[in-house]
Amino acid sequence: xxxxKVKLSDVARRAGVSPATVSRAISQPDLLSAATLKRxxxxxxxxxxxxxxxxxxxxxxxxxxxxxxxxTLDSTIFARFLQSLQSTLARDGYQLLVASHEMNPAAxxxxxxxxxxxxxxxxxxxxxxxxxxxxxxxRTGSAPVVLTWCGAPDFACVTVDNERAGYLAAxxxxxxxxxxxxxxxxxxxxxxxxxARLAGARQAMREAxxxxxxWRVNEQDLSLAGGRIxxxxxxxxxxxxxxxxxxxxxxxxxxLQEARARxxxxxxxxxxxxxxxxxxxAYLTPxxxxxxxxxxxxxxxxxxxxxxxxxxxxxxxxxDLPIELVVRRSTARAGGKA
Amino acid sequence: xxxxKVKLSDVARRAGVSPATVSRAISQPDLLSAATLKRxxxxxxxxxxxxxxxxxxxxxxxxxxxxxxxxTLDSTIFARFLQSLQSTLARDGYQLLVASHEMNPAAxxxxxxxxxxxxxxxxxxxxxxxxxxxxxxxRTGSAPVVLTWCGAPDFACVTVDNERAGYLAAxxxxxxxxxxxxxxxxxxxxxxxxxARLAGARQAMREAxxxxxxWRVNEQDLSLAGGRIxxxxxxxxxxxxxxxxxxxxxxxxxxLQEARARxxxxxxxxxxxxxxxxxxxAYLTPxxxxxxxxxxxxxxxxxxxxxxxxxxxxxxxxxDLPIELVVRRSTARAGGKA
DNA sequence: TTGTAGGCGTTATCAG
DNA sequence: CTGATAACGCCTACAA
Numbered sequence: 079x080x081x082x083k084v085k086l087s088d089v090a091r092r093a094g095v096s097p098a099t100v101s102r103a104i105s106q107p108d109l110l111s112a113a114t115l116k117r118x119x120x121x122x123x124x125x126x127x128x129x130x131x132x133x134x135x136x137x138x139x140x141x142x143x144x145x146x147x148x149x150t151l152d153s154t155i156f157a158r159f160l161q162s163l164q165s166t167l168a169r170d171g172y173q174l175l176v177a178s179h180e181m182n183p184a185a186x187x188x189x190x191x192x193x194x195x196x197x198x199x200x201x202x203x204x205x206x207x208x209x210x211x212x213x214x215x216x217r218t219g220s221a222p223v224v225l226t227w228c229g230a231p232d233f234a235c236v237t238v239d240n241e242r243a244g245y246l247a248a249x250x251x252x253x254x255x256x257x258x259x260x261x262x263x264x265x266x267x268x269x270x271x272x273x274a275r276l277a278g279a280r281q282a283m284r285e286a287x288x289x290x291x292x293w294r295v296n297e298q299d300l301s302l303a304g305g306r307i308x309x310x311x312x313x314x315x316x317x318x319x320x321x322x323x324x325x326x327x328x329x330x331x332x333x334l335q336e337a338r339a340r341x342x343x344x345x346x347x348x349x350x351x352x353x354x355x356x357x358x359x360a361y362l363t364p365x366x367x368x369x370x371x372x373x374x375x376x377x378x379x380x381x382x383x384x385x386x387x388x389x390x391x392x393x394x395x396x397x398d399l400p401i402e403l404v405v406r407r408s409t410a411r412a413g414g415k416a
Numbered sequence: 417x418x419x420x421k422v423k424l425s426d427v428a429r430r431a432g433v434s435p436a437t438v439s440r441a442i443s444q445p446d447l448l449s450a451a452t453l454k455r456x457x458x459x460x461x462x463x464x465x466x467x468x469x470x471x472x473x474x475x476x477x478x479x480x481x482x483x484x485x486x487x488t489l490d491s492t493i494f495a496r497f498l499q500s501l502q503s504t505l506a507r508d509g510y511q512l513l514v515a516s517h518e519m520n521p522a523a524x525x526x527x528x529x530x531x532x533x534x535x536x537x538x539x540x541x542x543x544x545x546x547x548x549x550x551x552x553x554x555r556t557g558s559a560p561v562v563l564t565w566c567g568a569p570d571f572a573c574v575t576v577d578n579e580r581a582g583y584l585a586a587x588x589x590x591x592x593x594x595x596x597x598x599x600x601x602x603x604x605x606x607x608x609x610x611x612a613r614l615a616g617a618r619q620a621m622r623e624a625x626x627x628x629x630x631w632r633v634n635e636q637d638l639s640l641a642g643g644r645i646x647x648x649x650x651x652x653x654x655x656x657x658x659x660x661x662x663x664x665x666x667x668x669x670x671x672l673q674e675a676r677a678r679x680x681x682x683x684x685x686x687x688x689x690x691x692x693x694x695x696x697x698a699y700l701t702p703x704x705x706x707x708x709x710x711x712x713x714x715x716x717x718x719x720x721x722x723x724x725x726x727x728x729x730x731x732x733x734x735x736d737l738p739i740e741l742v743v744r745r746s747t748a749r750a751g752g753k754a
Numbered sequence: 755t756t757g758t759a760g761g762c763g764t765t766a767t768c769a770g
Numbered sequence: 771c772t773g774a775t776a777a778c779g780c781c782t783a784c785a786a
Contacts, residue, residue, distance in 0.1 A: 083558070083779090085779060086778085086779065086781095087779085087780095095759045095783095096756065096758075097757090097758095097759085097779095097780080098756070098757060098781080098782080099755090099756060099757075099779095101757085101780065101781060101782085102755095102781095104780095105598060105781080109755070109756090110755070110756085111755060111756090114755080114756080126556070128529065128532055128533050129533055129779085129780080130474070130533075130535065130778085130779050130780070131470075131473075131479075131533050131535040131780035132470050132471075132473035132474040132535045132778085132779080132780095133474050133762090133778070133780045133781090134476050134478060134779080134780060134781075135469075135470035135473075135762095135780095136468070136470040136471050136761095136762050136763065136764090136778085136780075136781090136782045137761080137762055137779075137781040137782080138762085138780080138781055138782090139762080141469075141470060141512075141534075142534075143534065150495050150499060151496075151498045151499035151502055152495050152497050152499040153495065154492065154497075154580075156494070157489050157491065157494075157495035158489075158490050159490075160421040160489045160514070161488060161489035161490040161516065164489060164515065165516070165518075166513065166515055168515070173512075173513060173515065173530060173531070173534055174513070174514055174515070175481075175511060175512070176498070176502065176512055176513075176514050177502065177511065177512070178499065178502055180501070180503075191466065192511060193511070194466055195466050195468075196465055196469040196471040196479075196481065196511055196619050197470045197482075201690075214775080218464065219423070220447050245784095254568075270770075271426050293503060302695055302696060302699045306699070318605050331696075332699065335699050335700070338701045340702065357428070357639070357640055358669075358696075361640045361644070362672065362673070363673060363676050363677065377537065393779095398773060399755075421763090422764085423762095423764090424763060424764065424765055425763080433772075433773085433776095434772065434773045435762095435763090435773090436764095436772070436773060436774075436775095437763080437771090437773075439764060439765060439766090439773095440765095440766045440772085443763095443764095443765080447771070447772090448771070448772085449771060449772090450771085452772080467763085467764080468762085468763050468764075470763080470764095471762070471763035471765085471778090472763080472765075473764090473778095474762090474763080474765090474778045474779065474780090475763075475764040475765040475777080475778055476765055476766085476778085477762075477765090477778080497757085532785060570762070580768080599768085658766055739781075
């Protein structure tokens with residue numbers, strides 16, 4: 079719309095130095111004398127110079143951009159995760175390029191390809207459950223990759239023990255005397271987090287001499303609507319569970335709402351446990367007993383990991399963040415007494 | 417890690433054609449004969465060729481990347497907004513580059529500069545309230561800009577009448593006989609959406625012969641914690657309001673929780689109205705009366721607008737999306753009777 | 755500390 | 771329909 083683009087050489091001419099000097103002024107200021115640096119900066123300022131990222135990327139081989147692929151952007155969890163990634167990366171001068179796959183493996187592969195094509199210097203993905211072809215693409219790519227939540231042995235990753243999360247949730251219920259517990263989970267395919275949480279809960283019950291039969295596990299969309307449907311289905315069984323675990327807080331919150339809609343009192347009539355510990359959970363009435371997952375930390379660590387992988391070449395490549403049960407008011411002893 | 421990068425010319429050699437032909441095979445397939453096209457594609461496939469975005473961007477002047485700057489990623493609203501932007505842009509082959517400013521004007525300016533430097537072909541921002549210098553930077557930049565939620569006359573924008581949103585919320589309360597209403601708002605500076613919603617509510621009250629004095633307006637962080645604090649403050653006034661408007665659902669939901677914590681029954685003892693109509697609002701007990709804002713549509717339209725600005729040069733540059741009051745169970749006649 | 759020169763991988767303009 | 775041949779704007783040895 080306005081004057082044609084100001085380029086490096088324009089600044090150089092204005093400052094009376096060579097293009098190389100201007101280039102250095104941007105990327106390696108220390109190599110210049112204070113005087114010239116100042117002069118170059120003044121010239122750049124005056125001309126309103128903005129370096130061309132594409133050209134820099136092409137010449138230097140680095141785009142200062144990190145790609146992140148999440149299942150969906152429309153989720154409390156991933157929103158916080160991205161916020162955390164974004165702010166941490168920004169500190170190091172990197173920009174975040176985001177993509178989502180909406181639970182479609184092919185879309186994820188496509189996203190990886192696109193991000194790589196866009197020149198992302200590094201990639202951050204969620205989970206490790208994806209087609210071998212995608213994994214190969216990731217390994218082949220020259221960009222460092224960091225997996226989050228769930229990891230794979232041959233990839234750098236920032237994990238959380240999802241199986242243990244499910245275990246802790248169920249164990250808590252066992253300790254309260256519950257033997258018949260139901261679960262509302264998200265879709266299990268292409269989602270290792272969900273599978274692990276379910277498996278962990280089953281493990282805890284098994285160790286206590288109980289089981290969670292398939293018909294007490296209800297697979298739903300990860301939404302409030304899904305949670306309510308799943309909860310309703312479990313409550314309508316001939317022998318309804320005395321407690322329900324939602325594999326993510328959103329689902330558990332929906333269960334809380336469904337229970338209330340059915341005039342059941344939580345936790346007296348029904349205990350409910352979630353996993354994640356989102357903000358909302360602490361503020362509900364009754365507040366939700368859940369397993370805390372350090373979502374923000376996962377993002378921060380993942381960001382720091384790609385950056386250090388990128389800049390130091392090396393880095394600790396396996397971090398497992400601690401999780402813990404947070405007992406609040408949505409759980410009580412089986413049998414009705416709080 | 418592996419073989420050095422496969423480039424255009426490698427594919428060309430393998431396919432026995434010139435580099436130019438390979439380039440066309442990617443960007444203008446129609447110009448090639450079916451036979452050569454097929455041959456080139458096979459070669460590219462075999463070599464695992466991935467075009468270099470930086471080089472393409474440098475040579476073509478377009479990065480196929482759109483930058484979006486939101487106040488924060490960590491919000492239901494903006495998460496949905498971004499999701500919508502992302503999926504719409506993806507359809508046209510664009511990638512989303514995101515940044516957030518956490519309510520810091522300077523950070524936003526910095527983000528604009530960075531996004532422009534990264535070669536974003538277009539920019540999507542939230543609101544129109546920012547320093548003149550940033551506006552100038554936006555105008556100067558050669559990239560089309562689309563403002564969302566609130567607009568400015570000389571920018572393309574996808575808006576929603578925030579003032580009317582506040583107006584509708586208050587008007588509904590007036591019709592229910594409420595004269596003393598309180599408001600819990602977010603920080604008003606650097607946030608035209610909040611100011612407009614507050615102003616609209618005041619306008620509605622004024623027209624009804626009432627006022628919303630400053631001391632019945634409580635400015636808080638846009639969080640559940642903020643909402644509860646704000647609600648508590650209003651309820652502790654000598655003459656507490658009979659109804660409260662939260663300028664975003666999150667705040668209103670927090671008010672609902674605070675009211676319950678104080679053993680107040682909503683809507684009998686206190687009516688509460690929100691603005692946004694997030695998913696959760698419909699599922700709460702009582703469900704939240706609120707003003708529906710088509711968040712997803714805003715994102716979709718904004719995305720379509722940048723793209724058409726980019727590709728057709730022209731486009732409708734001012735779209736105002738309709739909003740409407742959604743009456744649910746959190747409001748009732750003043751005086752206690754539902 | 756600063757200048758020179760060649761190249762990064764594609765696209766685009768022109769011929770053929 | 772396809773092939774040469776310049777740019778594109780910046781970085782980076784290498785030289786001074």
